[in-house]
Amino acid sequence: MSVDEKPGCTVTVCRDCCCGSLSKHPAVDHDAQVDRLRTELGTAHRVRTSLCLDVCAQSNVLVVQPAPEARRQGARPVWFGLVLDDLVLGDIVGWVRSGGPGRARMSAALELSVIPAPPKPVSD
Numbered sequence: 001m002s003v004d005e006k007p008g009c010t011v012t013v014c015r016d017c018c019c020g021s022l023s024k025h026p027a028v029d030h031d032a033q034v035d036r037l038r039t040e041l042g043t044a045h046r047v048r049t050s051l052c053l054d055v056c057a058q059s060n061v062l063v064v065q066p067a068p069e070a071r072r073q074g075a076r077p078v079w080f081g082l083v084l085d086d087l088v089l090g091d092i093v094g095w096v097r098s099g100g101p102g103r104a105r106m107s108a109a110l111e112l113s114v115i116p117a118p119p120k121p122v123s124d
């Protein structure tokens with residue numbers, strides 16, 4: 001990234017017990033999903049995988065963190081569930097490339113894939 005480029009979004013893809021599971025979702029090429037995100041988002045955005053994000057009933061789960069500047073302006077992460085087909089993944093890619101949380105309007109179709117973040121654990 002050059003000095004003039006602003007850092008983009010971070011996309012976290014759950015790949016643990018349920019998400020990314022061939023036994024749960026045998027028709028989904030889970031590795032191809034991650035490869036597509038990395039290829040289509042390029043170096044402008046970061047794509048990473050994570051262990052369980054604790055919303056197994058909604059697998060495959062993906063979280064889009066806003067770009068740092070958007071986060072400072074109040075944008076918050078957006079959680080997506082049931083990311084099981086190329087259409088939804090393509091909509092997410094397009095939205096992130098347009099700026100993602102706090103920067104780009106989400107289509108009505110993509111809003112259908114938004115899920116609530118799991119509750120934060122209560123600390124003692």
